[in-house]
Amino acid sequence: MSGARYLLLLAARTRTPLPAVAATLLAVIGVYAYRPNDVAPTLALTAVLTCGLVAWLVAAVVAGEPRAQAEMATSALGGPGARLGLEIVLVGSLTVVVTLVFLSYPLILDAVSGGVYDRPVRAMDVLGGGAAHLACGALGGAVAVLFTAPRVERRASGAAAIAAALLALVPLGAVAGPLAVARTLSDSGGGLDGAVLVALASCLALAALLLAVARAWTAARC
Numbered sequence: 001m002s003g004a005r006y007l008l009l010l011a012a013r014t015r016t017p018l019p020a021v022a023a024t025l026l027a028v029i030g031v032y033a034y035r036p037n038d039v040a041p042t043l044a045l046t047a048v049l050t051c052g053l054v055a056w057l058v059a060a061v062v063a064g065e066p067r068a069q070a071e072m073a074t075s076a077l078g079g080p081g082a083r084l085g086l087e088i089v090l091v092g093s094l095t096v097v098v099t100l101v102f103l104s105y106p107l108i109l110d111a112v113s114g115g116v117y118d119r120p121v122r123a124m125d126v127l128g129g130g131a132a133h134l135a136c137g138a139l140g141g142a143v144a145v146l147f148t149a150p151r152v153e154r155r156a157s158g159a160a161a162i163a164a165a166l167l168a169l170v171p172l173g174a175v176a177g178p179l180a181v182a183r184t185l186s187d188s189g190g191g192l193d194g195a196v197l198v199a200l201a202s203c204l205a206l207a208a209l210l211l212a213v214a215r216a217w218t219a220a221r222c
Contacts, residue, residue, distance in 0.1 A: 014061070139207045
């Protein structure tokens with residue numbers, strides 16, 4: 001069974017991701033419930049939301065996997081290292097899905113009823129917003145990977161650690177992380193200028209660092 005198929009079956013057979021899925025849908029509907037919206041600041045807001053929502057979704061999918069099943073899947077994949085690779089695929093898949101939801105819903109709504117944004121959305125807005133959502137989602141997912149099984153076995157402890165790590169990103173907002181992405185994207189008017197690219201790179205660098213720590217932690221436990 002391929003890793004992608006396993007993830008799809010796992011997500012479909014457990015109810016644990018349902019609250020996170022519902023929160024994602026409520027978030028996108030709630031953000032665009034009032035009109036018109038400033039394009040860049042709204043995309044910046046939903047990019048930050050993507051960070052937390054992807055973290056929640058990743059943690060929920062992992063929590064829905066029975067321990068015995070997780071051990072068998074790890075053995076079938078070839079060990080803890082390959083298992084981490086599967087978790088990275090999970091992060092990437094959920095990040096793409098949440099990004100598509102946040103970008104496509106307002107565009108479809110605007111095409112149907114109009115007035116969603118205060119001005120026409122440019123291709124550069126979609127490109128900049130998409131990059132922001134992907135980078136922030138990758139970081140949120142990496143946080144969840146670090147603090148879920150097999151590294152943190154207790155769900156309550158993992159949830160508390162994920163929440164604490166996400167809150168720890170707030171003070172970094174002046175220079176790095178999702179809040180830096182949101183600030184620079186808003187200031188740029190939706191484009192991809194140098195400041196936005198630096199902020200995006202900071203999210204990806206933090207995500208890579210967290211995944212490296214997760215790999216080392218997994219190796220130390222096994």
